[in-house]
Amino acid sequence: MRNLLLSEFKKFKRKKLFYFGILAAFIFPLFNAVLLSDSTFASVQSGVREDNAFLLLMPLLIILAANLFFVEQDNDTLKNLLCIPVPKNQLVLVKLLVLFIFSVAFQLMGFAVSTVIAVSQTIPLTDFAFQLTLTASSGVLMWAPALPCIVLVVWFNKSYILSVIIVFFYTLLNYVMHFSDAIMMQPFGINAGTLMPVPMIFRWLYQFYTPTGEIQTEFYNRFSQYFVPASVCFGVLLLEAAVCIYLMIRIYRRREI
Amino acid sequence: MSDFIIETKNLTKQYGEQKSVANLNIHVKKGRIYGLLGRNGAGKTTCMKMLLNLTMPTSGEVQIFGKSVQGNEKRILPRIGSLIEAPGFYPNLTGTENLKIFAQLRGVSKRTAVKDALEVVGLPYGDKKLFAQYSLGMKQRLAIALSIMHDPELLILDEPINGLDPIGIAEVRSFIRDLCDKKGKTILISSHILSEIALLVDDIGIIDHGVLLEEESLAELEEKNGKYIHFIVSDTAQAARIMERNFGTQNFTVENDHSLRIYDNNFSVAALNRAFIENGLEVSEAHTCEDTLEDYFKRITGGEGIA
16 A cells, blocks of 8 residues: 555656645645734634635535546556556545545645744744644545545546536535525534535634634634534535545446556 | 476456457477467467466466466566566666666666666666657566566567567567577467567467467478479369379369479489470479468468568
């Protein structure tokens, strides 16, 4: 398994997509530093957790997943792996592990960049360890929401273009949902606010946000009754992830060379 | 335990209504080169994929090293080196980097395994050229290197000489022969190029439309191959009468007004020639001929040549 994981990373050598993906973690921290005037370390990191994660990390994860899962098919290398033999379920799990590591690394990179910017702006690094834990957790959580989309990419097994279309709509849908009162202001249960990943993450993350101004405070108070504890958020998303992983393994197992 | 390294029992692969491979029973003996011969689309690759568990058989069984492949993949597959269809490698990596990945996954312990394998196929070690920039011949060589890198006991090679130049073909042929003769490897090789099969293999299986038509050693096949005397004479009708009257045989064919093939091996060219001339025929040519593998293939498959 360790060798398989290392080999997956070696396959990224000279691939611009991977390096671009890591560099993309700089985008929102720099953007926020230039255009916004966040005064607290928490609000600086909040930008990383929400904008970086919801708008950049999720599509990146799915595009990277398409790349990871199509690489064997496009280059006809799956037969070489299966003849070793590498079990198909292990192959799927390792590719998902690569995405998981990328997701957490991306968020930590964003955290590091934001911290450097905060220091340069003489913003005190209040609750540093807590902010670091929250941001790293958002990396863990963002990996899970990408999985349903990755299932579709694996299922259709067609082309990058289709994957990009899926990514675009999935990211947009999730992002729009977390602005919608109709979706967000619902109790925990069988509804989009619970089952859709970004709204669920937002319901957990937003409780750690410190609102400023009348509008934000009013929203925070109204929304607070729909906050979910970490156990629920992680539980729901990891359960969804487990279902997705099971489906992916089934799809991959059925596929013949 | 069976004497065969590979044995299939009624191996069948069906896609919808179409049988790609039907009730295939092949037997590959230890330390020999077995050539699976057939036209493009005859079912050779599908058969090999089933041997390697890349494709599940619709019915039937594959036994390798005396064990069923299904359920014993972890024990059987590491002992096999294979090349199936086109070479598959990561285009953004060099040949050496590609092989190192697979060596690591295979757990190859010999430190020089990649270098040795590349040397054998005549590719440079540590070269900066990416796989995407390789010629077809280089790709094929790299795929052969991959198949031998872990020193397997059995090699399953699907059309290994595809894309190689004539010198490359001769090199690979000699190398495969050496693997069998000097290192005792068992090799299953498929090809649609008859001349290559004839030069390389010990045993042969002829497959057509998914069905194994013949399976025998090359020596047996050569014995069975038709030998005949080919005459060009002034009048084949009269020659035919002489054959029946003087030699008492009808084991010959008249091809046209001047060409005659005599399959009865009881008569010498000299005796036949003398009889024709004494009866007033002009004899322009007389040859002893033997069917080529291609003739044999045509006769067996009842159709056109193979390539």
